Amino acid sequence: MDHRDTPGSELEKADSSIEPIPDPGLPEHQWRPTDVDAAAEKRAERQVASLFGASAVCTVLFLVGYFTLDIDDNWSVVAGFGASTIVLGVTLGLAMMLIGVGVIHWARKLMADHEMVEMRHPARSSDEDREQTIEALNDGLEESGIGRRPLIRNSLLGAVGLLGLPAIVVLRDLGPLPGDKLLSTIWGRGTADAPMRIVRDGIWTPILASDLEIGDLVNCQPDALKNPERYGIDPAEVEGIELQTQKAKASLILLRMDPRDIKPGKAADGSSRENWSVNGIVAYSKICTHVGCPISLNERTTHHLLCPCHQSTFDLADSGKVLFGPAGRPLPQLPLAVDDEGYLVAASDFDEPVGPSFWERDYYER
Ligand code: FES
Known part of the structure; x- marks a missing residue:
């Protein structure tokens, strides 16, 4: 077949006959x-x-x-x-x-x-x-x-x-610098007559030690944020922004494990933490010591707690020790006890500041 008869040649012929569209300006x-x-x-x-x-x-x-x-x-x-x-x-x-x-x-x-x-x-x-x-x-x-x-x-x-x-x-x-405000939490405001009850976060119900099963993890807050008068605290101290501040500092996680898994470490004053747990129930600050993310990703079999922000991992069976990640200090542990009615209470405040490090941390006596 003559190549001039191919469809391509027809198109070329047609193209050459098309006038360019004038520039409309x-x-x-x-x-x-x-x-x-x-x-x-x-x-x-x-x-x-x-x-x-x-x-x-x-x-x-x-x-x-x-x-x-x-x-x-x-x-x-x-x-x-x-x-x-x-x-x-x-x-x-x-x-x-x-x-x-x-x-x-x-x-x-x-x-x-x-x-x-x-x-x-x-x-x-x-x-x-x-x-x-x-x-x-x-x-x-x-x-x-x-x-x-x-x-x-x-x-x-x-x-x-x-x-x-x-x-x-x-x-x-x-500014201004926080001074000694970060050194203590409302957990320490319980009294001999009214030790500070630990309540479930959000529903504010107290927790019987006997209610927790091995492996349970509960997010908690101090009862004083809901019932300040019971502890002789002025309600104005737990209102508005002050409530948010107290809540952030006091956020807590409770975990029950086999008591035989717990390795009691030393408190800040050198004494043993042997009595800081109740029937295998331990309590730790929920605030990561790296930059303060709230933590509650628990690996049930190992008792490791993982921070979702930068993967710092803490051992809740071993005084909150850092196992991995950028956190520089263990998670602060709260000493536990039970009151006359069998509810879990804080035996005292944390024995060290919660949350990330801050400049004045070492300059104030508690
Ligand atoms: S805030 Fe937890 S690891 Fe960074």
Whole structure:
């Protein structure tokens, strides 16, 4: 067969007869009111400056709110958020948003509005193109009118400059140092008449030592967080943010194992931990000593407890010793006892601070 009769040749013939589509060019330019009306231009300029000014006001309100609202006294104002949180979030959010809206308004209404055609070119620009780009950038700067419009320029500089202040003042939240607040927990507030009961986290029911089976693991809290008066504690000490603080420090896990598996170690004062368990039930802080994640992944047969954050592994049969991972200290153990009714109670507070290390840990006497 003659190759000129193949379908490919037919297509080539057809292709050569197709006329290229003409370049339609750019649509006719539509002038904006601000391009042709000096009053509209002036009005837009004032609108942009007002947006920047409103941003500056929000930043000032943020600073006022930061220094005047007490986070402890304004807990749970709306949907569980404190007044301080709401005011700081809203004012800082508005301050940033208003600058963004102002810049967009400025670009849409006042900056140069002409169509540009840019041809495709190799990935790396030639030196000539680079020079042209810099020139175009300079032209853009010139066309933005930032030099000619001191009102916009100054209000923008003021708003952006003020926005740096919140970033600086929130550094204040790195302090004050906790002092001796992290050295003890509410577990130590039990008395001889009312030893601190251990209750199930969430349902707040006390736990009979006889209720736990070997292998059971229970997340717990001190009863004082629910019934402070029973322990002579002012209810204000366990309200609002203070409740969250106490809860975080006191979170506990109970585990029952075969008593023969327990290897009692030494307490901080050198005495034995032999009496710190009840019928094979041991209690440890739930807060990882690495950076403070809550832990409760228990390997039942080995009594190993794994932290989900960075895999630190603690041996609950051996004084919470670190077996693996980045944690630098064992999990603090809580000495246990039972009260007259057979409920589990804390025999005392932890004998060392719970949670991650902190600078002053070794500088305070308990
Ligand atoms: S917080 Fe537990 S291992 Fe890092």
